[in-house]
Amino acid sequence: MKKLGLVYVLLIGLFLIYVLNYKLHPDPADPWDTAGLRGNIEDKYVMVTFQSGIDYWKSVLKGFEDAAEELNVSVEYHGSTQHNASEQMTVLEQAIAKKPAGIAISAVNSKLLTATINKAVESGIPVVLFDSGAPGSKAYSFLGTDNFNAGAEAARKMAELTGGKGSVAIITTPDQHNHQERTDGFSHTIRSEFPEMKLVSVKDGRGDQVASRQAAEELLSQYPKLGGIFATESNGGIGVAEAVRGSGSTLQIISFDTDKGTLDLVKEGRIAATMAQGTWNMGYWSLTELFQLHRDLQEDPDAYEGSKPLPVPDKVDTGIDVVTRANVDNYYAK
Amino acid sequence: MKKLGLVYVLLIGLFLIYVLNYKLHPDPADPWDTAGLRGNIEDKYVMVTFQSGIDYWKSVLKGFEDAAEELNVSVEYHGSTQHNASEQMTVLEQAIAKKPAGIAISAVNSKLLTATINKAVESGIPVVLFDSGAPGSKAYSFLGTDNFNAGAEAARKMAELTGGKGSVAIITTPDQHNHQERTDGFSHTIRSEFPEMKLVSVKDGRGDQVASRQAAEELLSQYPKLGGIFATESNGGIGVAEAVRGSGSTLQIISFDTDKGTLDLVKEGRIAATMAQGTWNMGYWSLTELFQLHRDLQEDPDAYEGSKPLPVPDKVDTGIDVVTRANVDNYYAK
Numbered sequence A, B: 001m002k003k004l005g006l007v008y009v010l011l012i013g014l015f016l017i018y019v020l021n022y023k024l025h026p027d028p029a030d031p032w033d034t035a036g037l038r039g040n041i042e043d044k045y046v047m048v049t050f051q052s053g054i055d056y057w058k059s060v061l062k063g064f065e066d067a068a069e070e071l072n073v074s075v076e077y078h079g080s081t082q083h084n085a086s087e088q089m090t091v092l093e094q095a096i097a098k099k100p101a102g103i104a105i106s107a108v109n110s111k112l113l114t115a116t117i118n119k120a121v122e123s124g125i126p127v128v129l130f131d132s133g134a135p136g137s138k139a140y141s142f143l144g145t146d147n148f149n150a151g152a153e154a155a156r157k158m159a160e161l162t163g164g165k166g167s168v169a170i171i172t173t174p175d176q177h178n179h180q181e182r183t184d185g186f187s188h189t190i191r192s193e194f195p196e197m198k199l200v201s202v203k204d205g206r207g208d209q210v211a212s213r214q215a216a217e218e219l220l221s222q223y224p225k226l227g228g229i230f231a232t233e234s235n236g237g238i239g240v241a242e243a244v245r246g247s248g249s250t251l252q253i254i255s256f257d258t259d260k261g262t263l264d265l266v267k268e269g270r271i272a273a274t275m276a277q278g279t280w281n282m283g284y285w286s287l288t289e290l291f292q293l294h295r296d297l298q299e300d301p302d303a304y305e306g307s308k309p310l311p312v313p314d315k316v317d318t319g320i321d322v323v324t325r326a327n328v329d330n331y332y333a334k
Helices: A002-024 A054-073 A085-097 A110-122 A147-162 A175-194 A207-221 A234-245 A260-266 A278-299 B001-026 B054-069 B085-097 B110-122 B145-164 B179-194 B209-222 B234-245 B260-266 B278-297
Strands: A044-049 A073-081 A104-105 A129-130 A142-144 A166-172 A198-203 A228-231 A252-256 A272-278 A315-317 A320-323 B046-049 B072-079 B102-105 B128-131 B142-145 B166-172 B197-204 B228-231 B252-255 B274-276 B315-317 B320-324
Touching: A002 A278, A002 B085, A044 A085, A044 A278, A044 B228, A054 A278, A073 A085, A085 A110, A104 A110, A110 A129, A110 A252, A110 B110, A129 A175, A129 A278, A147 A166, A147 A175, A147 A198, A147 A252, A147 A272, A147 A320, A147 B234, A166 A175, A166 A234, A166 A320, A175 A198, A198 A207, A207 A228, A207 A234, A207 A272, A207 B102, A234 A252, A252 A260, A252 B315, A260 A272, A278 B128, A315 B001, B046 B085, B054 B072, B054 B234, B054 B252, B072 B085, B072 B315, B085 B110, B085 B228, B102 B110, B102 B278, B128 B278, B128 B315, B142 B278, B145 B166, B145 B197, B145 B252, B145 B274, B145 B320, B166 B179, B166 B209, B166 B234, B179 B197, B197 B209, B209 B228, B209 B234, B228 B234, B234 B252, B252 B260, B260 B274
Parallel strands: A044 A073, A044 A104, A104 A129, A129 A142, A142 A315, A166 A198, A166 A228, A228 A252, A252 A272, B046 B072, B046 B102, B102 B128, B128 B142, B142 B315, B166 B197, B166 B228, B228 B252, B252 B274
Antiparallel strands: A272 A320, A315 B315, B274 B320
């Protein structure tokens, strides 16, 4: 009888181990697994950028990692170190070769990257674009800022800061499409919504602190009563703040993005506001979309061949926030 | 010894039941539960529409339900039976009173619904808008079709069907904003991309089959060589098909949406193409966003008070597909 008891104990113990093991490593085809959205930790999702070391991507990667942790999948981060299309193409080729579960990429050059992006899609890897798109490519979705709208929001904030009156100027990088859109959104909104305001000048700051400082100094001497400057990127904003510091002018500065230098100047009150992009959203929702696409394509590799409705949106506007002294503490990287 | 064996068996059996029970109803605060995205089946998410019986919402609700099943939460569907703002306000008030985990609503009237939508948000219920928005409200996100883009895609398809030459016309509902946007997208694209095509007329079809048929008959007698008509909604498309049927004209018809009547005409070849909205996406991603917002607000009810970045996108363009005879079978309701 003692032996029989032991046999019971052993059998039940083995069954227990089996059940536990089964619950911890569920078979994806099993109905038990529908109780929640859960991937395979072996599935690797890759995020690809350019200038991979800059602060800007940190929050995007955080969102990408947060979603991966929730969904029980893995991530890898790669990027070209420089602002260089052929370097990014090589990085993307290397990622494709490893056959990941999905790739989210911010394209340094929409035209030059298109062929490699298409190669990934054609080999069955889900690809979404974030921040900087490639509209002609076969990628399934784009997630990023609506830059025209961001410029429009900046104009409304500028009107609030200046009492809706007087002259304002823009310092931008005219040869970059997203900066042109910010400029268009700002100027269109000033023209159409604020009849007592006037946009007197749009200057080239070349995305550079020193050039933007010089441009701002020229504006200050040409328009001594200038009420505000909108800088469409953060180096420009810092340059404008330097120019204004020594001048005795009280003009309002609105900048773009939330790198530490810009946030510090907002905190000191030298930059009135900066436009924060939804970078965490770009990463989080990129991974969520890739997860859906991967699951679909695993069930049926030809799922999207017959021009079926896609299970992900065409375009996601990740939003824009106005950051001022009042809420700046919420925007420092954590 | 026999008794001791039984005690072992009982103890191990009880432990097994405990573990199984624990795994099936995990405590949300427990680390085991991070292995996947999983809600509480008691959490109810509500979808609110108007004209709640029409086919159009079926695929939206399917997406909403699919996401709920994956995430292990519950859904309810409500709506005003008519195209009536005060009726929808009552439905929304009733939904708010039950304190659901989230509400996705398509607003029958953006202005009249705003106060009730804001009341829901202020009482701590996450709200997103889909299909028909309320831009001035406090809802966290909007998910729907970019109608200007949908019109532009229709124009490109029309150019393909007509060889990029000749005259075309639009039959629309001019007093509805989304139809105006479709008209603008179509006419802008014809003008800017197809110099050998000409938009000769934009007529009011009043969203009605008979009125649209008459409008199409007038167009056919006035422009016997007309190459195509774009109808911005489905009743209009059916009316145009009827007008063309008796006329001997070979003009190309592009319609909008995927109700059965329209799809049947596409299948018969009498409507060349129809523009399918991403209705499943509207439902699926509405629920997914509400799930995120609910989780955030449960952890910290004041999460969004201090103007922090939101964990959901501002706007989601759910996409547009061109449906032709070649892929029409993928678009019938399942």
